Amino acid sequence: MDKRTTSLKRAEQTAGGIAERLLSWYERNKRRLPWRNTADPYAIWLSEIMLQQTQVEAVIPHYRRFLERFPTLEDLARSPLEEVLKAWENMGYYSRARNLHAASRRIVDLHAGRLPENPDELKALPGIGPYTSGAILSMAFGKAVPAVDGNVKRVLCRLFAVDSPLSDGATQRFITALAEKLVPAERPGPFNSALMELGALLCRPGIPQCPDCPLRSNCLGYAGNCQNRLPVAGKKAKRPDKEAGAAILRDSKGRFFIVRRPADGFLGGLWKFPGGMLHPGETVTDALKSRCREELGISISVKDHLMTLQQFYSHFRLTLHVFSGTIQEGGPLSPAAGNRLWASPADIRKYPFSRVELRILDALFI
């Protein structure tokens, strides 16, 4: 019989015992997390979006602040995107905020303000994929569907000694099939949370804490002493180095000239200081003048070097040279006035910025 078929059969046969021991362990060892105290589908949805590729400890303060600022789905839907991005500031992956906002409006318009309870309608909402759909359905609506995140993939790879690369689509489908066999009809939400909690607390990347594991007797990885080598990762992409310039342009009143980034691109919708990437062989001064000319239609002169910052992003590493400067000609507020403005030191932190701009403001004591 096919190896994966055997594993699926094994999953089906052992599912009951696994769920029982895992849930028992979970009740005794689970962390107290803010989103575990609510039954509000909106709050659960919000937590799952925030937790995408983001560690629990980093999410907690943002989650509390966000719910305080937008207590209900309706509050979120009727607020401007700018305020949602401000609440998302410093969390990264800002498309999550844009999608959350867009989805909230769609839910109000098409679903009477309530999150839909079927997978197809959920996954049709922007920002909700297979994992988040499963998490909402099981945790908010009690449906017996899996929620397969990075933790669950790692746990199941070890539990069933899956040694094919996780980057492979077929492996991912197989893991999901295993999870479907395991998720119980009773308490599917806590079961999914428990599987993730096991991955976060014991079955961690690298060397897992097998002696404490409630599923050790079921674990084929432990039995074969290959748990430390699983899961098998795919190949990783190298991050290129990039260089950019930013110009701090102030008017006679001391206000800062800031520009809003395009809505759907890198750090989309957030504000920045004018400037951009250096082309090969270009000096910072030339790049600043050219990018301001090309993107804003303004002519600037570049004065003093203020600072140089390094910022790491998911797919490249940026060195950002920050210079002061002045606007020579070209009315900065026309024609695209909606995407550029003068911000006073008292007002500037009301606009959403990414991490690197916040570091510049900090360094300038603004």
Place this chain on the structure above:
DNA sequence: AAAGCGGGGGG
């Protein structure tokens, strides 16, 4: 299937 998309924690 691969790339684009942030920021932070930990080894």
Place this chain on the structure above:
DNA sequence: CCCCCAGCTTT
């Protein structure tokens, strides 16, 4: 330096 993190969307 590396890895990983309660992933999704676009190409």
